[in-house]
Amino acid sequence: MKSIWKNSAVLLFSTLLFGCSGPLRLHEFDLANDYQMNGLVYEINFSFTSINDSISSATLQINPNDLLFSKTKSGNYIARYTIGYKIFEGYNDKEPIDTATIHYSMQQIKKSNQKLHNIKFFAPIGKSYVVKFFLTDENRNHTTSKIKIHRKKNTNDRSYFRIRSLKKGIINYTFYQKDSFSLIPPNNFKKAIKVMTFRYKSTCAAKPYEVTYSYRLATVADSSWVVSNKKKYIFPPLKNGYYYFVTDTLSKEGFSVFSMNPSFPKINSFQDANGALGYLLGKSEYTDLLRHNNQRISFENKWIKLAGNRYRARNLIKNYYSEVSNANKLFTNNQPGWSTDQGMIYIIYGPPQIVYRYDNSEIWIYGEENNLFSEEFEFQKINSNIADNIYELKRNINFKISFNKMVNAWIDERGY
Numbered sequence: 001m002k003s004i005w006k007n008s009a010v011l012l013f014s015t016l017l018f019g020c021s022g023p024l025r026l027h028e029f030d031l032a033n034d035y036q037m038n039g040l041v042y043e044i045n046f047s048f049t050s051i052n053d054s055i056s057s058a059t060l061q062i063n064p065n066d067l068l069f070s071k072t073k074s075g076n077y078i079a080r081y082t083i084g085y086k087i088f089e090g091y092n093d094k095e096p097i098d099t100a101t102i103h104y105s106m107q108q109i110k111k112s113n114q115k116l117h118n119i120k121f122f123a124p125i126g127k128s129y130v131v132k133f134f135l136t137d138e139n140r141n142h143t144t145s146k147i148k149i150h151r152k153k154n155t156n157d158r159s160y161f162r163i164r165s166l167k168k169g170i171i172n173y174t175f176y177q178k179d180s181f182s183l184i185p186p187n188n189f190k191k192a193i194k195v196m197t198f199r200y201k202s203t204c205a206a207k208p209y210e211v212t213y214s215y216r217l218a219t220v221a222d223s224s225w226v227v228s229n230k231k232k233y234i235f236p237p238l239k240n241g242y243y244y245f246v247t248d249t250l251s252k253e254g255f256s257v258f259s260m261n262p263s264f265p266k267i268n269s270f271q272d273a274n275g276a277l278g279y280l281l282g283k284s285e286y287t288d289l290l291r292h293n294n295q296r297i298s299f300e301n302k303w304i305k306l307a308g309n310r311y312r313a314r315n316l317i318k319n320y321y322s323e324v325s326n327a328n329k330l331f332t333n334n335q336p337g338w339s340t341d342q343g344m345i346y347i348i349y350g351p352p353q354i355v356y357r358y359d360n361s362e363i364w365i366y367g368e369e370n371n372l373f374s375e376e377f378e379f380q381k382i383n384s385n386i387a388d389n390i391y392e393l394k395r396n397i398n399f400k401i402s403f404n405k406m407v408n409a410w411i412d413e414r415g416y
Contacts, residue, residue, distance in 0.1 A: 031355040034146065035346065037326045042066040042144035044135045047174045050152055050159040050186075053125040058085070059173045060117045060133060068139040069108040077108035080138040087121055087150075088130040091359050097129075098122040125152050147357070149388040151255075156247040158255030160186040166234065176332070178260045183233045183245070192228035194246035194254075196221035197238060201335040202271065203290070204278035205344040208377070208393060209400035215341075215392040217334070217384060242334060244386060256334065256386050265328035265337070267321055270295035276324045276338045279348055280306060280407055306411055319414045323347045333387035341393035345377055348406045352377075362391060375402055 046060040060083065069077035084101035098121050106115070123129050129150040136143040151157040162184035164173055185193070198218050206213035222241065227233055235243060238259040246254040267273045274295055278286040281302075292298035300313075307313035324338045327346050331337035338347060345352075345364065352364035360381045367374030379391035 035351045048150045048159045056123040057120045070139045079106045082136045084134040086132045156253045180236045196224040196244040199241045201339045202275045205341050211395045265325045270299045
């Protein structure tokens with residue numbers, strides 16, 4: 001719970017005790033847990049709404065089934081958990097501009113639906129903020145955290161607009177929608193909105209050693225139109241793409257809403273399955289695979305050829321597309337997660353052991369830090385209104401040996 005006087009006293013005591021060293025900057029913390037999908041991982045998701053020019057709120061969704069319910073003396077099963085947050089102006093900051101911890105308890109019921117919490121915090125207009133939320137299961141003494149960017153530079157930013165799924169019984173306020181959704185502009189918003197649609201990429205990222213490759217954002221829309229003078233707009237889900245709403249045609253400011261297929265994050269077509277297979281293949285092999293007249297037959301034949309027999313092929317397919325699904329959960333933005341640079345490294349190398357995130361880049365380390373035998377990947381952030389998490393790998397010809405080694409290990413070791 002917030003306590004200005006208490007926090008100030010603790011800060012003063014820490015300064016006297018530890019001298020000038022002070023707390024670590026946000027980018028100095030290892031964020032590798034953000035990319036762990038195995039083990040004890042709690043589901044935590046949130047979206048932001050700007051209430052006014054000083055206060056914002058987060059609609060935070062957790063899964064009660066993740067929590068440990070302990071039996072009390074009265075015979076009820078109770079989960080006790082805390083939700084905390086820290087608001088930073090950038091990854092280089094040491095001190096948050098706002099922080100709080102809130103305690104909750106929940107009685108176990110037979111049907112445990114997603115649980116929503118609305119939490120207000122201080123965020124003045126004029127900046128984008130780095131927001132870190134923590135979920136702590138007190139019965140397990142286990143904490144999960146997640147970081148997102150809250151854009152609030154002006155009233156054209158996405159947090160001033162309300163988004164909601166229209167499907168009955170589905171609560172979804174995020175920018176990832178599987179169903180038709182409504183878009184409500186802020187009060188007194190009089191501008192026309194340009195609506196643009198773009199297709200998702202359906203092929204793999206360029207491999208880490210293909211140094212001539214350079215990432216380019218799509219600029220030519222598949223379709224576009226203008227809407228205006230309504231308090232609410234309704235949009236159907238796109239089959240294979242996303243919406244980009246230009247809320248200020250002069251400054252080109254806007255935001256995206258990403259349509260997800262009903263099976264997301266799983267692959268739901270042989271065409272996409274073949275698209276994601278390219279990391280295990282040579283360039284000409286991959287091209288032939290995508291050009292085949294029957295995508296199902298080409299899928300089956302290619303996996304049997306890679307595995308050596310049908311039994312190993314089934315196991316490889318199960319393991320490989322499990323990683324593809326995880327990449328979709330973690331990295332989907334203006335393209336499927338598996339087709340991003342980060343998704344590629346995640347699928348082939350697995351979750352990074354060490355992660356450092358900066359305002360304009362992210363470092364992944366496989367192995368020990370400062371070890372010559374460790375592999376290190378640097379991702380440069382692509383600054384765009386389309387999404388906050390678009391990163392391009394800094395490619396290097398020296399990655400060819402380790403990448404091919406990991407691909408061979410994938411095929412040789414994961415089929416049993």
